[in-house]
Amino acid sequence: MPSNTTPTINRRFTCAPMMDWSDRHCRYFWRLLSKHAVLYTEMVTTGALIYGDRERFLRFNAEEAPVALQLGGSDPEALAQCAAYAEQWGYSEVNLNCGCPSDRVQSGRIGACLMAEPELVRECMSAMMERVGIPVSIKHRIGIDDMEDYAGLLNFVDTVARSGCTTFIVHARKAWLQGLSPKENRDIPPLDYELVARLKQERPNLEIIVNGGIKTLNQCQELLTGLDGVMLGREIYANPYLMADVDKIIYGATTPPPSRLEVMREFVNYCEEELSKGVKLSSMTRHTLGLYQGLPGARRFRRVISENAHKSGAGVDVIWQALQEVESGV
Template sequence: MASRLAVAPMMEWTDRECRVFHRHLTRKALLYTEMVAAAAVVHGDRERLLGFSDIEHPLACQLGGSDPDELARAARIVADFGYDEVNLNVGCPSDRVQSGRFGACLMREPELVAECVAAMKAVVDIPVTVKCRIGVDDQDPEPALDAMADGLVAVGVDALWVHARKAWLKGLSPKENRDIPPLDYDRVYRLKQRLPDLYIGINGGIATLAAAEAHLAHVDGVMLGRAAYHDPWQLARVDSRLHGLPDPAEDRHAAIEAFRPYMRERLAAGLRVNQIARHMLGLFHGVPGARAWRRRMTVDAVAPGAGIEVLDGALAEIARAGAAMERGPEPVSA
C-alpha cells in the first residue's frame, strides 16, 4: 500500500499493542506487524499470530519464507484476515531466519524471490511488497540490488522497501547488522532513478521527520524503525507535515487519553499492564520528567496486580516535573 511514511516491522516490538498506540499518533503512516513465518500462519494459531484491531488500518503483514506455495497459502490467509498489504521479508539477517532459508540470505536468490512474489500475487488482490537489503556479505550492491528489483518488476511487485545497508550474514549479529554496515542511501536513489515507475521506499538510520522529508525528494516512501519506537511522538506530526492533514492528537496527554479505553479493554482481556506500557516508554522523550515517567511505567508495571493506575502515577510524575519547571529554581537564602 503506497505510503509516504511507514513504521518498520520490528521483532518483539511492533505487536498489536504497539500498533494501536502508534495509530493514535498518526492516521496515515503505514503500520507493519512483526515478521511472521509463513509456515506458522498456515499451520499455527492464526488469531494469535494475525489478530489486529480495526483501528490499525492501513496495516501490512510481513511474512518470512521461501516456499512459493506456502507463501501463497499464507498470503491468502493474511488477505482474508483483512490486511491492506502483505510483505515478504528479504532483509532479516538472524541465524534462525537463515536456517529457514528466508530473510536476507534470499538476496542471493532473486529468481526464487520473484517466484514467491508471483505465487502470492496470483492468489490475493491486496498489494504484495518486498523489503530487502542492498546486498549481503561480499555481493556488489549494484548488480545485486538491480537483479532483485528487476526480477520483482517482471512479476508485478507493488512496492520495494530497501534497507540501505548490506547484511553481513557471517561475523555480525542481527543487532550489529542494524548499525555497523555503512549506509548507502545513494544506492537506493539510483535504483529509483533507474526504475521510476516502481514504488521504492527507503529504510535504515532515519531518525527524524526532517530526515524523512529530505529522503522523499528522491524516493516514494520512508520507513522509520527504532526512531519511531524510542521517540514515538515524532509520529504525531506525520499527518500534518507529510500529508497536509490534521494530526490526531494535539499533545501527548490527548494521545494517552485516546489510547486509555483500548488499554482498559486489553487489561480486561488478560494482558498485563507491562505488555502495553513498554511501548509507551519513549512518549515523553526530551520532556521534563521523562526519566521518572519511564521508571514508573517500567517498575510499577511489573508489580503484582498492577493496573491502569500505573499510567496515572507516571502522568503525575510528568505533572510534577512541569510544575517544578514553571516555579523555577528555589531562591538562595542569604
C-alpha cells in the first residue's frame, strides 16, 4: 500500500477551491494578506489538462506557494497523469474533488457523485499517490442523498484511507444531487460540524479539515480545538481582509498584519506586470472588491473599479483612483 508523503505544509487555515473565483490572480492577492494560508486552485478536469491548454490551467506565480491543484475526474490513470503534471509544475499538493454537486460535473462522473463509489475513489487516490511524491488529499461532503449520515461517511473515509491518503477536507453539509441546485446545495442542507469532529475523534490518525459556512476567525479557533484545520471560501472572497489576521491568530506569527493600502500597493505592482502581458485589469481587480468591506468609502471603491476596470486600455490609474476614494475616509 502506498504511503502519502509527510506534508510540508500546515493546513490549519486553507482557502477553498472556487470555480471562477480562486484563479491565479485571486490567489496572488490572497497571498499578500497571509503568508501561511494554504491556497487551492479552481477545480481543473483531467480532460482539460490532458487535451486542453495545459499552461493556461497550470500556470501560477511562485509567490502563491504553498498552493494545491484541485482535480476533477474519475479515471485513475488520467488522474495519475494530471497529478504528475502538478508535481512537474511545482504545486505543493494535489486534491481530488468529491464534493461538487452540479449536474454538469455529475454527468462527467466528477464531484460529489463519486461518494457513491468509494472503491473507485480509493483506486483514483492510489493511482495518484503511486505517481507523485507530493501530498495527495481529497475534498468531499459528509454525504449525498440518502446515504446514511455517519455510517456512510465513515465507510467512504475508511475505504479511501486504504489508499494511504491521510488528509480529508470535509464539507460539513450533505449534497443532494437530486432535487436541489448547486446554489441551494450551498445553503439548504444543514451544516453538521459535530459529525466532522466525531470523525476526527474516531480516526485520530487522519488529518481532518472542516469546510462550510465558516465566517470568522473566532469560529475557526473554536473548530480547531477538535479538528486539524479549517477551510474558508465565500467569506474570504467577500471579505478578504479577514485573512490579514490569519498568520497571527491561527499560526502564531509575530509580524504585524499588512494594511489594506500596503496590500493594494503591492497588488498594483503585480497588475502592472500582468497588464504588460496582455491581461485585462478587470480580470485582476474583480478579486479586490470586498477589501474595504464595512469601512467608509467601500462602496465608492467598488464602484470606481467596477465601472472602469473593464474598459479598453484600463490601467492601474483606476486602482489609484479607487484607493483615493476610500483611503481619504479611513
